[in-house]
Amino acid sequence: MSVSESNLPQAPIPDASLSVQTSPHSRAKRKIAALMDEIEILKQDKVIKQRKTTYYVSQGRAIRRIVALYTPIEDLIVENDRRCECGPSGNSTMAQDHLQRGYIELAKALPWLHDKIACLDPQELEDMFRKLKRGADSARGDDTATLKELVASWVNIECHPTTLIRSDDKHHRGFVSDACGRLLCPAEWSWEDPVVRAGIRDRTIAFIVSENSWPSFMYENYKADAANLEHGLMKSKLLIMGFKAIFTSPSSASEVDGE
DNA sequence: CGTGTTTTGTTTACCTGAAT
DNA sequence: ATTCAGGTAAACAAAACACG
Numbered sequence: 520m521s522v523s524e525s526n527l528p529q530a531p532i533p534d535a536s537l538s539v540q541t542s543p544h545s546r547a548k549r550k551i552a553a554l555m556d557e558i559e560i561l562k563q564d565k566v567i568k569q570r571k572t573t574y575y576v577s578q579g580r581a582i583r584r585i586v587a588l589y590t591p592i593e594d595l596i597v598e599n600d601r602r603c604e605c606g607p608s609g610n611s612t613m614a615q616d617h618l619q620r621g622y623i624e625l626a627k628a629l630p631w632l633h634d635k636i637a638c639l640d641p642q643e644l645e646d647m648f649r650k651l652k653r654g655a656d657s658a659r660g661d662d663t664a665t666l667k668e669l670v671a672s673w674v675n676i677e678c679h680p681t682t683l684i685r686s687d688d689k690h691h692r693g694f695v696s697d698a699c700g701r702l703l704c705p706a707e708w709s710w711e712d713p714v715v716r717a718g719i720r721d722r723t724i725a726f727i728v729s730e731n732s733w734p735s736f737m738y739e740n741y742k743a744d745a746a747n748l749e750h751g752l753m754k755s756k757l758l759i760m761g762f763k764a765i766f767t768s769p770s771s772a773s774e775v776d777g778e
Numbered sequence: 779c780g781t782g783t784t785t786t787g788t789t790t791a792c793c794t795g796a797a798t
Numbered sequence: 799a800t801t802c803a804g805g806t807a808a809a810c811a812a813a814a815c816a817c818g
Binding site: 656659660663664667 | 799800801802803
């Protein structure tokens with residue numbers, strides 16, 4: 520740093536005998552003290568700066584968990600504005616109702632947001648949304664990353680697959696794996712049936728897996744009652760473990776036992 | 779033997795930066 | 799846009815320690 524260089528004794532000193540000698544040790548000590556102070560000041564500046572830029576990011580983290588998994592935040596605001604314009608009598612589609620519920624949750628989660636929208640100018644608002652979104656998406660990324668490892672180990676323990684699932688590699692999962700396939704198989708089909716299994720793996724028209732059916736892993740004991748498809752739904756151990764891993768903590772998931 | 783205190787270790791949330 | 803590796807700090811619990 521410049522401090523150390525400028526304080527170094529220069530070669531052409533007019534009269535060296537006039538300077539009062541201090542011990543190198545005490546000089547070094549003072550220099551260290553000065554540098555320490557400097558570090559403190561720099562640290563404080565940095566913290567303050569970071570807090571400002573980080574505030575919205577950290578506030579945004581919860582959004583994907585408790586408001587909406589994918590919907591852009593702006594869309595929620597826009598829908599709320601639309602409602603205000605049209606009034607409560609204005610009719611709306613199911614999708615719009617869905618957005619509005621999202622907005623209400625968002626307002627609950629971030630109570631300060633409403634005022635901010637009113638008082639910030641468009642430039643600042645855009646900046647705020649960008650940060651909220653960054654926090655929201657990176658939190659989701661963290662969740663999927665931890666779940667990627669955890670789910671693999673859970674399935675290994677729960678289902679004892681013949682070839683264990685690697686926790687660091689998502690290849691060889693899904694329908695190619697027998698254990699995963701059984702869990703992912705739509706509830707109304709039987710994974711035991713070789714025709715079903717082959718049909719799903721080959722993506723035969725009759726066995727296209729879609730979002731219209733619940734996978735087996737969402738049911739209690741991973742088995743659905745064909746006569747009553749709602750029985751035991753959402754009661755599976757894996758599902759609860761996943762929930763706890765995200766909403767309480769990763770390690771709390773191991774305590775799940777018929778909750 | 780308690781009983782406070784320090785050290786050490788673990789877990790978790792959060793951030794950064796880079797690759798894809 | 800998503801995924802990934804890595805790293806930091808806070809919070810907490812457990813272990814080790816000194817001391818009357």
